[in-house]
Amino acid sequence: MKHIPKISYLLLLLVALVACQKLSKSNTAKTEFKVDYEKFTLDNGLQVIFHVDKSDPVVAVALTSHVGSAREKEGRTGFAHLFEHLLFLESENLGKGGLDKMSARIGGSGANGSTSRDRTNYYQTVPNDALEKMLWAEADKLGWFINTVTEEVVNKEKQVVKNEKRQSYDNAPYGHTSYVIDQNLYPKDHPYHWQVIGSLEDLQNATLADVKEFYRKWYAPNNVTLVVTGDFEPGQAKEWVEKYFGEIKKGESIPEMEKRPAVLSETKKLYHVDNFARLPELTLAWPTVPVYHPDSYALRVLSTYLSDGKKAPFNQVIVDQKQLAPRVSIYNNNSEIAGQLMLSVRGYDKVDLNKIHDAVQESFAKFEKEGITEADLNRIKAGQEVAFYNGLASVQGKGFQLAQYQIFAGDPGFVTKDIANMMGVTVADVNRVYHQYIKGKHYVATSFVPKGQTNLILEGSKKASVVEEKIVEGAEEKFDLNAKTTYERTPSSFDRTVEPAYGKSPEISVPAVWETKLDNGMRVLGIENREVPLVQFNLRIQGGLLLENPNKVGVANLLAESLTKGTKNKTTAELEEAIDALGATITINADDEEISINGRTLARNYAATMALVQEMLLEPRWDAKEFELSKQKTESQIKGQKANPNSIANNQFKQILYGKDHILANNILGTEASLKAITLQDLQNYYTVYLSPSLAAFHVVGALEKDQAVAALNGLNQNWKAKNVALPAYNTPAAPTASKVYFYDVPGAKQSVLRFGYLALPATSPDFYPAQVMNYILGGGSFASQLTQQLREGKGYTYGISSSFSGSTQPGPFLIQSGVRSNVTYESTSLVRDIMKNYGPTFSAQDLDVTKGFLVKSTARAFETMGAKLNMLQNISAYNWPYDYAKQREALVKGMTVDKIKTLADHYVNPDKMYYLIVGDAATQLKKLEELGYGKPVLLN
Structure with missing residues (x-):
């Protein structure tokens, strides 16, 4: 993708995102759907x-396309994805970076794209007054693009895509799994x-x-489909x-691709x-069938039944009985x-x-x-x-799915x-596809194991062919984009x-908020929204890691999971079945400052869903076996984080920011040592002492009136x-008075993960939103x-980089984060430092115009989805912001001046007073970082 570190856009499996659906009053599965398009x-x-x-x-x-x-x-693999990147860079009438500049001015969601095996798409949501601008721009990309592409442009973008590959595959645990599977599932001449x-290698060879x-x-x-969805006049x-x-010229006819399911003559x-x-x-x-094949629907049900939930055969055998793995x-992955x-x-x-493997066979037998x-x-x-x-x-x-249906x-x-x-789909269908595609059929099996643990691999396995990149200084091609x-x-x-x-100009209004307070002290806020017959809700209880x-860090996380593992009158399996029967989802999570219950259900099932929430919260089962399984799973997560450079960076940076004695320096999961010390009684003590409605707020958005929403909370x-x-x-740790460099060694890392920053502001500070406004042109505006313009577009050092302020009720960090090519670690760090140093002094009136254009006009998109409306309610209750805080922020932006931005930048962006953390290959990158002038880097491991 252009912005997001994944390539394949996971196709919406059963979402009919297409039109104004005319539903019967019953809203049952038998409803006929009339599609208006x-x-x-x-x-x-x-x-x-x-x-x-x-x-x-x-x-x-x-x-x-x-x-x-x-x-x-x-020999030219990865080319469709490389081309997706190129199409954003320039066209004859938009100019260099013209689409991104226009996106910022018009308040768009950010022009983006994705590539899959079978299609490439380009998309953006904008205020409806910019529709003609978007059609002009998309046409320019399609018909007035190719003449602007030069050898230099291709060479630069190759570096960006190679960084994306390193970040998402080469530098990630299990990142080569799909490569090994597909190399052996499909023959060499299969696409x-x-x-x-x-x-x-193929990317490098592209010309x-x-x-x-x-x-x-x-x-x-x-060969292209254009979809326009939203508020416009057809x-x-x-x-x-x-x-x-x-007037764009038609091309040669494109023949349809023939269906070609994989065929295995042996298990590999x-x-x-x-x-x-x-x-x-x-x-x-296992080989199965293409997208929309009649059997694909039963295969999806089979996949869900086998592995999802407590009752699933694979969960019963592998997770519960044999305790070989946490999940x-x-x-079923269907392509064209x-x-x-x-x-x-x-495991x-x-x-x-x-x-x-033996347990897999046992699960199938079950x-x-x-x-x-x-x-x-x-x-x-x-x-x-x-x-x-x-x-x-x-x-x-809706636009994605319209195109999906049209093309495939x-x-x-x-x-x-x-x-x-x-x-x-029927029971007979599910049983039939299991026997037709899985039972006794050949498959590809891969064993990915840590260094020194080849004794764990599946018997009869051969070494997979995986190309590992060597880290070589100065190995990349030079390019000059100024030519x-x-x-x-x-x-x-x-x-x-x-x-x-x-x-x-669109009429922009903030959603109407209703509010009440229950007798037990819980605050309740809601928004009525009847676009779809759904309800989304969130119950936030302050505390989390803070308490x-x-x-014994890790109690809040284990408690949150424990509350999902059955109730006084329901086993874990019975609770899951009760939730599933309503078509609902209910999750409970803990983080640094809260325990939250989140859910979604059909509006007609809201009261029944809330009855289950009440049962989960007030009548926990305290199942000892489930508690031990949760501890095992959490320990596995902690071990997994130790292998992931991004997780390492996040956890290490928290410790640097807060210092070892502050509670927020800890990982919410705890440590392997703290997990061993935690007992079920610790969870019960936390529950009894700290979970109180006086610290709680309930938020609900959906097809409900206020009285209906509140009535379901009576229990x-x-x-x-x-x-x-x-x-x-x-006490909030003081910001550093001088910059310091820290390094965490991951031998052989293909990228260096960067985390630069310091503890800055809480969300309740008067400067919090002004600082976010100031940050837009620095690193908040994509x-x-x-x-982004200098490290990705100018140098090709990274796939993505950003800066942000992320305070809450507690001061949060100003943070710059990125993953850069390993052999430009010093160069990237030095360039980021220089950008920060020059940011305030060079901030211009044009920069302010772009900032204002985006932040004001993007208000039209601010509350489109139910999730966005729910987030608005959470902000209001957590920080006591006014209902119309979005409008007040709009006024603040309009009143911002260049001098105010410079003052904020001078105060909050000082590269000589922050922490620099690099997670990468110490053998090749550590020594050179001394040249930054911040002393000898501290090696953390």
Whole structure:
């Protein structure tokens, strides 16, 4: 992707994100769905789909090309994804970085894209007054792009994509698993044999000629679908589409790809010694069917039933009985021409993967013997129904699925058949697909083990072929993006250099908030929202890590999990079944400052869902066996974090910021030592002493009136008694008076993970939001920011970098974070320091205009989804902000001046008074960091 560190956009499995659905009053699975959309085709073959949704003054534009890694040439793998990156950089009429600059000015969500095996998409949500601007820009990318691409541009972007590969695959535990699976599941001439990200060698070999050839073949309008969803007038939008896209020339005909499911003549077993892994992992893959194949629906139900929840056969055997692993993951991955069912088990420390493999077979045998019941099938379908409605929350999601249906099913209205297929799965179907695709069939098995633990691999495994990059100073190509280039402009019937004007400014209103307080002291806030028949809620109880005993850190996390493991009258399995039967989800989590209960359910099942929340909160089961299993799982998580450079960086930076004696220096999970000391009684003590409605606030958004929402809380009001709980006061550690460099050694790391900053502000400080405004151009504005423009776009050092202020009721850090190519660790750190040093003095009126443009105009998108509205309520209750704080912030932004920004930057961004943490390869990178002038780096391990 362009911004996000993953490539494949996980297709929404059952969300019908397509249109204004006309639902019967019953809202049952038998409801017929009428899809309202308009589709037309331009003379050049461009498919265009409109969906009108006037619930918010926003519009999403998505351009999808029917090309992914499956249509690449051998030796040019990763090219579709590289091309996705290139398409954002420049076009003839937008200019260099023009789309990103425009996105910031118009208050867009940020132009982004993703590449999968079978398609590449480009998308953004903007206030609806910017629709014509977006159509102009997307057309410019499609038809007026290729002449701007030079050898220098290709060479720079190759470095960015290679950094993305290092960050997401090469420098991550188990990052090569998909590579090994696909190399052996699909033959060499199969288009799924290679990864979407490609290989470093192939990326390096990409040429300008390759780029031009790829563009001409695959980015012709007859291979592209344009989807516009949101609040707009279709008649006017159609005129704009014809104006801006109509004169792009049609390309050659693109033949459909034939379905080609994988065929295995034998079971293949392979192993890899993973430099970053600390736990053994077994992954199995079976060939299945392409997307929308009739059997794909039953395979999905099978995957869910086998592994999700306490009752799942794999959970019963592997997790509960044999205690070999904390969880089992099974999912059916369907692509355009083939599919694969994936099973993955990451064992506990030093568990023999042969034991896990035997337990897998035992789990399948248990399923064969017991099967799936009608009741199990119905609860899975209930979850699918909620997931379907949940997907209707954003116009962008609707656009994605319209394009998905058009490209891979040939019909934007496929939603009707898709839902019918999902809800039509029978018990017999589930049993049949198990025998047809899994039982006794050949598969690919991979064993990924830590260094020195090859004794754990599956018997009969052969060493997998994995290419490991060497760290070499100065190995990357040089490029000069300042070189002037000239090219012959692509003709047009009108002047495309003129950016279209804004349309009518959208009417922006903050959602109406209602509030009450229960007799037991719990604050309740809500927003009525009837776009979909769903309810989302959050119950926040202050405390979390802040209330823990420093000698037994990890209690709050274990307590949160324990509350999900059954109730006084329900076992864990019975509780899960009761939740699933409602189509609901209820999760409980702990973090530094709170324990929170989060949920989602159909509006008609809200009262029943809240009755379960009450039972979970007030009548915990305190199951000793479940408690021990939770401790095992948490210990496994802690071990896993020790292998992940990003987790290492986060945990180490907390310790640097707060110092060893502050409670917030700790990992919420605890340590291996503290876990051993924690007893079930410790959880009960925390529960009894600290969980009080006087520290709680309930937030709810959805298709409910206030009276309905509050009535469902009567049980909590009557039975959850208030108690006096005082939150401890901790002294905030002083910010450093001089900068200091810390280094954590991960031998052989392909990237260095950077964390720079210091403890700055709480969210309640008058300067908190002004500091965020000041930070937009520094590192908070994605591609509008100086950090991204210089380190990624200018140097190709990183895939992504950002800066932020993240205070809460406690002072939080100003933080710069990134992952950079290992052999430019010093250069990246030095450049970040220089950017900070020059930020205030060089901040300009133009920078202020961009900042104001984005922060003011993006208000139109601020409350589009239910999740955004819920977050707004949480902010109001946590920080006592006014209901209209968004409007007040808008006024603050409008009144901001260059001098105010400079004053804030001078006060809060001082590179000579912060901590610098680098997690990377000490052997090659540590010594050079002394040149920063901040003394000899402190080696932490």
